[in-house]
Amino acid sequence: MIMRADGVTLGYGGTAVVHDVTLDITEGGVGLIGESGSGKTTLARAFLGLLKPTKGTISFHGTDLRKAGTKAFRKAVQPVFQAESLDPRMSVARSIAEGSRDRAAVPALMEQVGLDPALGTRRPHQLSGGQRQRVVIARALAVRPELLILDEPTSALDVTVQAKILDLLEGLGTERLLITHNLAVVGRLCRTSHVLFAGRIVESGPTEDLLQRPAHPYTLALRDAVPKLGGAPPVARGGTEAAPAPTGCPFRLRCPLAVPECESAPELREVAGRNVACHRAELVLTGLAAR
Numbered sequence: 483m484i485m486r487a488d489g490v491t492l493g494y495g496g497t498a499v500v501h502d503v504t505l506d507i508t509e510g511g512v513g514l515i516g517e518s519g520s521g522k523t524t525l526a527r528a529f530l531g532l533l534k535p536t537k538g539t540i541s542f543h544g545t546d547l548r549k550a551g552t553k554a555f556r557k558a559v560q561p562v563f564q565a566e567s568l569d570p571r572m573s574v575a576r577s578i579a580e581g582s583r584d585r586a587a588v589p590a591l592m593e594q595v596g597l598d599p600a601l602g603t604r605r606p607h608q609l610s611g612g613q614r615q616r617v618v619i620a621r622a623l624a625v626r627p628e629l630l631i632l633d634e635p636t637s638a639l640d641v642t643v644q645a646k647i648l649d650l651l652e653g654l655g656t657e658r659l660l661i662t663h664n665l666a667v668v669g670r671l672c673r674t675s676h677v678l679f680a681g682r683i684v685e686s687g688p689t690e691d692l693l694q695r696p697a698h699p700y701t702l703a704l705r706d707a708v709p710k711l712g713g714a715p716p717v718a719r720g721g722t723e724a725a726p727a728p729t730g731c732p733f734r735l736r737c738p739l740a741v742p743e744c745e746s747a748p749e750l751r752e753v754a755g756r757n758v759a760c761h762r763a764e765l766v767l768t769g770l771a772a773r
């Protein structure tokens with residue numbers, strides 16, 4: 483296990499937006515899936531050491547981040563943000579070398595991410611979106627990280643370019659925590675996935691199981707909203723989707739299977755090889771089996 487969030491609550495200005503999350507970053511890629519506002523980026527920021535939990539602990543190889551040596555940790559865990567975060571005034575080569583301060587390594591890094599080193603003198607606006615995303619990845623790789631934290635690494639790209647960037651990430655062999663709206667992306671890059679709704683994990687397990695046989699009605703809705711790679715993110719249809727319920731199961735006001743029992747909050751429990759917080763998980767699983 484590379485990192486662990488143990489009973490973590492996170493918030494801004496006294497308002498909690500992530501509640502009691504326990505999640506391990508293990509080998510083979512870990513996906514964090516959920517709609518806009520579900521708390522994915524907040525959790526990623528905590529794993530990068532940029533936001534301190536108000537409850538619980540985040541650890542790196544078993545050491546609480548509050549005690550881990552920051553220098554080694556900062557190198558080992560690198561963010562890959564969207565390409566818009568590149569400094570428009572810096573050449574590609576300078577951007578890539580910024581963290582490592584090793585200009586000599588830049589051509590090899592560019593080749594590693596499938597960029598012609600001759601592009602090193604260009605500014606970001608002189609590249610395509612896909613090329614810019616490769617620069618961001620090269621820049622993260624420059625310090626030889628152990629773990630990449632990728633926040634929607636392909637959502638701004640068109641489908642063919644997305645597929646190429648996913649090929650690149652798959653081939654790198656660096657461990658990853660990947661944040662996305664898009665279930666097809668985790669299907670390719672993450673052995674394990676966690677579905678977040680209103681700041682709570684509602685389902686966790688092997689990605690393949692979650693994709694093939696979701697046990698939570700929200701995972702099911704997400705899967706059916708994004709049938710293919712490059713599909714639009716599952717935004718609230720016509721703005722009519724109910725807000726998360728403040729008590730009981732947070733999904734119950736949107737859930738087609740909700741019953742009075744859902745007014746009491748479901749605990750995460752093991753059902754069919756995954757953890758799911760739903761009183762009606764068995765029904766979701768059987769409903770699918772009967773189709």
Ligand SMILES: Nc1ncnc2c1ncn2[C@@H]1O[C@H](COP(=O)(O)OP(=O)(O)OP(=O)(O)O)[C@@H](O)[C@H]1O
Nearest residue numbers: 494495499516517518519520521522523524525663
């Ligand atoms: N700096 C901040 N100050 C106050 N509230 C914030 C801040 N950043 C995020 N939030 C709130 O925290 C909640 C979770 O936001 P977060 O960005 O983690 O969600 P997300 O799942 O990553 O969404 P998206 O996919 O849109 O990026 C939201 O309600 C958001 O408004």
